[in-house]
Amino acid sequence: MTHNDSDTHHNHNQCIKTALATAESLCAAQGQRLTKVRRRALELIWESHRPLGAYQLLAKLAEEGFNSAPPTVYRALDFLLTAGLIHKVESMNAYLGCAHADKVHKGYFLICDQCHNVMEFDYQDIHSALREKAALQGFELRSETIELTGLCARCRSESTTGAQI
Numbered sequence: 001m002t003h004n005d006s007d008t009h010h011n012h013n014q015c016i017k018t019a020l021a022t023a024e025s026l027c028a029a030q031g032q033r034l035t036k037v038r039r040r041a042l043e044l045i046w047e048s049h050r051p052l053g054a055y056q057l058l059a060k061l062a063e064e065g066f067n068s069a070p071p072t073v074y075r076a077l078d079f080l081l082t083a084g085l086i087h088k089v090e091s092m093n094a095y096l097g098c099a100h101a102d103k104v105h106k107g108y109f110l111i112c113d114q115c116h117n118v119m120e121f122d123y124q125d126i127h128s129a130l131r132e133k134a135a136l137q138g139f140e141l142r143s144e145t146i147e148l149t150g151l152c153a154r155c156r157s158e159s160t161t162g163a164q165i
């Protein structure tokens, strides 16, 4: 099943195109190579706004005849993570393409329980607030995992259509 609910809402091909173009220019700027397997892995992750697990990615790459040995795939994922082109959604143990790869940021996520689409949301205020609160306890933040679950706007509107006056 590759059906993606969010496709009807926006032009997802544009998301993919932009993501790949950003990846190309970021890699070029950093003197890195977006090898075939890295590029294809990124494209597959961007197939939808649902995070993709490493094993799903591995299976897709194998189907396409890439060297899909786990180390190859994990190296490609590591590269994409380090480059900021994807995020890991910890609670789903899966990877999501980042639409703001050209800006340094943490990934804070809204995860829809129903369609499993994941949206990133703006982090700067929350980040500053967390850092301040932690500092009050003499605590220095090193990592932040913020993953909120609920219903996305689309699923909410679907679940109330016809059911309410």
Ligand SMILES: [Zn+2]
Pocket: 006, 010, 011, 012, 013, 015, 016, 049
């Ligand atoms: Zn999209």
Ligand SMILES: [Zn+2]
Pocket: 087, 098, 099, 100, 101, 105, 106, 107, 120
């Ligand atoms: Zn991001």
Ligand SMILES: [Zn+2]
Pocket: 112, 113, 114, 115, 116, 117, 151, 152, 153, 154, 155, 156
């Ligand atoms: Zn949803």
